[in-house]
Amino acid sequence: MKADTAAPVADVHLAALKAIAGPGAFLEGSDATRPYRLSWRYGYEGHTALVLRPKTTAETAALVRYCAEHRIAIVPQAGNTGLTFGGQPREAMSEVVVSVDRMDTIRALDLGNDTITVDAGVILQKIQEAAAAEQRLFPLSLGAQGSCRIGGNISTNAGGVQVLRYGNTRALVLGLEVVLPDGRIWDGLRGLRKDNTGYDLKQLFIGGEGTLGIITAAVLKLFPRPTASETAWIAVESPAQSVALLSAMKAQMGDAVSAFELIRRSIVDFTIKGVPGNDDPMREVHPWYVLMDVSSQGAPGSLYEPLSEALAAAAEAGTIVDAVIAGSVQQARKLWKMREDMADGQRAAGGSIAHDISVPVSDIAAFVAEADAAVEAAYPGVRHCCFGHVGDGNLHYNPVRPEGWAQERFMQEYGAINRIVHDIVIKHRGSISAEHGIGRIRLEENHHYKSPVELDLLRAVKRALDPAGIMNPGKMIEM
Numbered sequence: 001m002k003a004d005t006a007a008p009v010a011d012v013h014l015a016a017l018k019a020i021a022g023p024g025a026f027l028e029g030s031d032a033t034r035p036y037r038l039s040w041r042y043g044y045e046g047h048t049a050l051v052l053r054p055k056t057t058a059e060t061a062a063l064v065r066y067c068a069e070h071r072i073a074i075v076p077q078a079g080n081t082g083l084t085f086g087g088q089p090r091e092a093m094s095e096v097v098v099s100v101d102r103m104d105t106i107r108a109l110d111l112g113n114d115t116i117t118v119d120a121g122v123i124l125q126k127i128q129e130a131a132a133a134e135q136r137l138f139p140l141s142l143g144a145q146g147s148c149r150i151g152g153n154i155s156t157n158a159g160g161v162q163v164l165r166y167g168n169t170r171a172l173v174l175g176l177e178v179v180l181p182d183g184r185i186w187d188g189l190r191g192l193r194k195d196n197t198g199y200d201l202k203q204l205f206i207g208g209e210g211t212l213g214i215i216t217a218a219v220l221k222l223f224p225r226p227t228a229s230e231t232a233w234i235a236v237e238s239p240a241q242s243v244a245l246l247s248a249m250k251a252q253m254g255d256a257v258s259a260f261e262l263i264r265r266s267i268v269d270f271t272i273k274g275v276p277g278n279d280d281p282m283r284e285v286h287p288w289y290v291l292m293d294v295s296s297q298g299a300p301g302s303l304y305e306p307l308s309e310a311l312a313a314a315a316e317a318g319t320i321v322d323a324v325i326a327g328s329v330q331q332a333r334k335l336w337k338m339r340e341d342m343a344d345g346q347r348a349a350g351g352s353i354a355h356d357i358s359v360p361v362s363d364i365a366a367f368v369a370e371a372d373a374a375v376e377a378a379y380p381g382v383r384h385c386c387f388g389h390v391g392d393g394n395l396h397y398n399p400v401r402p403e404g405w406a407q408e409r410f411m412q413e414y415g416a417i418n419r420i421v422h423d424i425v426i427k428h429r430g431s432i433s434a435e436h437g438i439g440r441i442r443l444e445e446n447h448h449y450k451s452p453v454e455l456d457l458l459r460a461v462k463r464a465l466d467p468a469g470i471m472n473p474g475k476m477i478e479m
């Protein structure tokens with residue numbers, strides 16, 4: 001990662017920002033700021049003298065205005081669960097963190113419009129619960145949902161397990177309120193499903209990783225809450241079978257297919273061994289599995305028969321090897337716990353090099369075969385590890401160090417393994433980041449693969465909105 005060489009923020013500015021924020025709205029000192037400096041991934045720790053925690057949009061704007069006047073760099077932050085070092089300050093004490101974690105009010109629920117309007121600091125799970133209390137569904141769902149916040153979800157265009165049916169965050173946001181890098185407030189908090197009055201500005205901030213402004217509120221889409229659902233754990237022989245199974249399930253059950261996760265055996269072993277409370281859902285061991293949810297309106301249990309029939313047909317056609325349908329809500333939760341624990345299971349196995357790639361769904365099998373062969377050829381004995389969202393072509397393809405290798409030795413191969421895997425991704429016209437974003441960790445890699453035309457366009461947008469370059473510099477796009 002490129003070092004930050006900017007000068008530390010001067011004491012006079014730190015004092016002025018503390019005065020603008022007021023008591024209780026800032027943190028300073030190494031211990032107090034640590035939770036905002038520390039990354040969930042690899043234990044990376046950045047540095048800052050000041051974490052600002054405004055409670056309102058107006059307070060955020062006042063802080064940003066001061067920073068704009070004095071060219072002080074800002075790192076926007078929400079729940080700090082991001083995985084690309086995008087939300088941490090860098091090393092040189094040259095940035096202040098502006099966290100939206102105290103902006104956590106649900107502003108309005110409009111059931112007639114099926115929308116909820118929330119502050120950017122509301123925890124994702126709280127939005128899901130508020131929707132559920134009104135028999136609605138907010139479908140964004142991911143492992144970090146108890147601590148990530150909607151401003152961060154929007155800024156990373158988060159995906160998760162229900163993208164297949166409901167789309168990613170881009171598809172779930174109708175309106176935004178943003179404090180721009182000069183301190184002005186853009187009020188785009190409209191709950192419209194149709195609006196053809198010019199460029200769709202909100203889409204610049206969705207997935208913008210905090211490089212264009214600070215999102216302070218959003219209008220989100222709600223859906224009817226499914227009343228019938230089933231969860232199945234299905235054994236397949238290969239990724240190719242999982243893709244064939246997805247087609248078969250969509251043909252038979254249509255939109256009811258809401259989650260469809262591909263899971264390699266190795267990650268099941270790592271998770272059973274490394275994270276308490278998990279055990280094998282099947283007696284026999286199989287090389288690959290699919291964890292599938294179907295859901296719809298209708299009487300509870302009404303999907304059991306159609307799902308059983310669809311799976312029986314798949315078994316007859318040779319598309320699956322075995323399947324179990326969860327017999328209770330508890331069993332379904334246990335299967336999903338295993339999926340959610342996989343990141344921890346992999347960590348417990350030690351030394352994995354993560355990739356968050358996507359390829360066209362029809363290329364998944366070829367990608368896995370080619371990447372396995374190439375990584376194995378370069379690192380004999382590497383343990384192949386892979387799980388992800390088949391319906392979106394998004395795989396977390398994470399080779400784990402060969403037995404006997406020290407973790408540090410394997411991690412030194414980070415860049416080399418990235419390049420092997422990403423070259424194959426690009427050959428399939430895929431993406432090197434399907435859901436976690438670029439942040440700092442994939443900055444060089446992104447510039448390596450983006451065309452000059454695409455880089456020009458990205459830089460033109462950044463320059464137009466943030467000419468002084470104070471919003472999250474050194475993240476996502478290098479000027």
Ligand SMILES: Cc1cc2nc3c(=O)[nH]c(=O)nc-3n(C[C@H](O)[C@H](O)[C@H](O)COP(=O)(O)OP(=O)(O)OC[C@H]3O[C@@H](n4cnc5c(N)ncnc54)[C@H](O)[C@@H]3O)c2cc1C
Binds near residue numbers: 077
């Ligand atoms: C266990 C686990 C499972 C995960 N699973 C998934 C998954 O399935 N799918 C997925 O997509 N991600 C996943 N993630 C990654 C992470 O949870 C998401 O990226 C999440 O959306 C980040 O939200 P956050 O509130 O933690 O954002 P943060 O980490 O605080 O910030 C992320 C980025 O957004 C910017 N940002 C934050 N708030 C604002 C704001 N208000 N305005 C402007 N910019 C802002 C930051 O500068 C940073 O660049 C997972 C992470 C963990 C730890």
